[in-house]
Amino acid sequence: MQRIHVNGIVQGVGFRPFVYRLAVKEGMRGYVRNLGDAGVEIVLDCGEKEAQEFVKLMLARLPPLARIYEIKISECAAAGRFGAFNILESLDTKEGSGSVIPPDVGMCDACLKEMRDPKNRRHNYFFTTCTDCGPRFTIIDRLPYDRPNTSMRDFQMDGDCAAEYRNPLDRRYHAQTVACKECGPKAWVAEKNGKPTDAGSAGASNGSSNAIWTASKLLSEGAVVAIKGNGGFHIAAATSFDAPVALLRQRRKRRQQPFALMA
Numbered sequence: 001m002q003r004i005h006v007n008g009i010v011q012g013v014g015f016r017p018f019v020y021r022l023a024v025k026e027g028m029r030g031y032v033r034n035l036g037d038a039g040v041e042i043v044l045d046c047g048e049k050e051a052q053e054f055v056k057l058m059l060a061r062l063p064p065l066a067r068i069y070e071i072k073i074s075e076c077a078a079a080g081r082f083g084a085f086n087i088l089e090s091l092d093t094k095e096g097s098g099s100v101i102p103p104d105v106g107m108c109d110a111c112l113k114e115m116r117d118p119k120n121r122r123h124n125y126f127f128t129t130c131t132d133c134g135p136r137f138t139i140i141d142r143l144p145y146d147r148p149n150t151s152m153r154d155f156q157m158d159g160d161c162a163a164e165y166r167n168p169l170d171r172r173y174h175a176q177t178v179a180c181k182e183c184g185p186k187a188w189v190a191e192k193n194g195k196p197t198d199a200g201s202a203g204a205s206n207g208s209s210n211a212i213w214t215a216s217k218l219l220s221e222g223a224v225v226a227i228k229g230n231g232g233f234h235i236a237a238a239t240s241f242d243a244p245v246a247l248l249r250q251r252r253k254r255r256q257q258p259f260a261l262m263a
Helices: 015-025 048-060 109-116 159-166 209-220 242-252
Strands: 002-009 030-034 040-044 067-075 085-087 225-229 232-236
Touching (some): 002 048, 015 048, 015 085, 048 067, 209 225
Antiparallel strands (some): 002 040
């Protein structure tokens, strides 16, 4: 029985589903699981040589966002033999500090294609993500990287999203941010008193695009808009208007300091 301890950016990047698919393809038995702030543990029911070959295959086919800093292979004892390979529930161990929280990642091509497809159930849904993209750093409260340890804990997956999450062949297999317009975060526009406006009401059937269109229109008309995202607020104004930029400088007490530009 061999234990492979992997440290690096291996949580929140689709690493466990990747290891699962590779192990099943290679006919391996055992398990993979997150180890809190100590990386990922892989246990294989095999000898040392087979474990080393598995690591070589793993390093050659890593998910695009994964980064490996250290791998340790050791022999371990097991209570019994394994009948298959599984993803186990995370273990909140105090073994060490081997995991690095990945940064937020822009939408991948596959998710972008879904969002632009009128026939797709995520058409125009702004929070479309998978294991290869989406928020990570700004939604994690603590490791291990599991949905209950992120701000996504408040959004229970509907049947379709849950089916994707449980399907080993789906790219959203064990994707902690999986959501859709039916069960995930919504976008809306509110007045400064917090009351939603009719033009950008929450839960629009078109996947919250009403809210995005309304905010864009307000900016183009010279309004100052606070855009609430995963990690806080962006205070935005169009630079084509002098008045809102001057107002923003006054309110933020930044008379001369340059503002960040978004494009």
